Amino acid sequence: MDIRALGYLAIGAVDVPGWSAFASEVLGVMTDTVASGDLLLRTDDRPYRIRIRPSDTEQIDGVGWEVAGAAALEAAASELENAGIAVGRDPQLARERRVTDLVAFVAPDGTQHELFWGAELDYTPFISPAGTSGFVTGALGLGHVVLVTEAVDEASRFYMDVMGFRLSDTMTLSGTRVVFLHCNGRHHSLALGGGRGAALAHFMLEVATVDDVGCALDRAADHGVRIRQSLGRHTNDQMLSFYAATPSGFSVEYGWGARVIDDADWTPTETTRGSYWGHRRPPRPADS
Ligand code: FE2
Numbered sequence: 001m002d003i004r005a006l007g008y009l010a011i012g013a014v015d016v017p018g019w020s021a022f023a024s025e026v027l028g029v030m031t032d033t034v035a036s037g038d039l040l041l042r043t044d045d046r047p048y049r050i051r052i053r054p055s056d057t058e059q060i061d062g063v064g065w066e067v068a069g070a071a072a073l074e075a076a077a078s079e080l081e082n083a084g085i086a087v088g089r090d091p092q093l094a095r096e097r098r099v100t101d102l103v104a105f106v107a108p109d110g111t112q113h114e115l116f117w118g119a120e121l122d123y124t125p126f127i128s129p130a131g132t133s134g135f136v137t138g139a140l141g142l143g144h145v146v147l148v149t150e151a152v153d154e155a156s157r158f159y160m161d162v163m164g165f166r167l168s169d170t171m172t173l174s175g176t177r178v179v180f181l182h183c184n185g186r187h188h189s190l191a192l193g194g195g196r197g198a199a200l201a202h203f204m205l206e207v208a209t210v211d212d213v214g215c216a217l218d219r220a221a222d223h224g225v226r227i228r229q230s231l232g233r234h235t236n237d238q239m240l241s242f243y244a245a246t247p248s249g250f251s252v253e254y255g256w257g258a259r260v261i262d263d264a265d266w267t268p269t270e271t272t273r274g275s276y277w278g279h280r281r282p283p284r285p286a287d288s
Pocket of ligand 1: 144202203253
């Protein structure tokens with residue numbers, strides 16, 4: 001399967017107005033609300049990279065993976081079916097996702113994924129409402145997602161053997177195992193962390209400058225956003241980042257300066273330390 005990049009993330013959320021304010025005022029991304037009530041978050045020249053549907057529950061609607069074209073999508077759909085995974089086709093959903101065609105399926109870990117090709121591109125310049133200079137996307141995709149799953153190694157086998165992700169490295173810290181996977185030069189577009197149930201742990205947005213990170217950290221403080229992990233620098237992808245709580249409860253990692261890797265000279269390692277410095281977890285307030 002020839003997955004090129006993480007294309008989009010679609011979620012259902014209870015507090016969509018909260019998301020709108022959080023996205024524009026803290027993350028510095030452009031927002032738009034469509035007739036259905038869905039909130040679109042734009043970080044580059046695509047109509048959206050994150051779609052938030054008003055919902056009674058917090059959930060992942062679809063993690064969208066971009067493939068090379070129509071033939072690649074057909075080949076991928078066949079590979080999924082050969083692996084015993086049912087694939088769904090929905091032209092209405094493709095229109096909603098602003099892509100030419102897609103297939104939707106549920107991975108063995110319970111995560112709803114979509115494979116697509118032919119993303120709409122309107123070439124409108126990205127202008128941040130909060131002064132963020134820009135987000136690093138392009139061939140590296142939207143950023144990354146980290147999923148919680150009960151069986152990390154079994155789940156990662158599916159993502160590698162069927163979906164074609166390559167192993168970046170693994171980490172076991174405080175008894176929690178995390179497997180980092182890549183599909184392009186971004187060190188990881190997908191990671192799987194051990195935990196109960198199946199859920200989104202966090203997604204990551206990478207900004208263009210270190211000052212973009214600092215300014216976002218200031219805005220988070222100004223808006224009373226809870227910081228889940230302080231500013232720090234990760235070892236494996238070398239990302240300088242902080243983690244903040246989103247209105248959906250999961251975190252967003254907001255970072256800069258990650259390495260770009262090359263399969264020609266990459267070998268997986270077992271990381272025993274998650275960060276060079278920082279990424280400390282502040283004590284939880286007594287009322288939460
Ligand atoms: Fe991350």
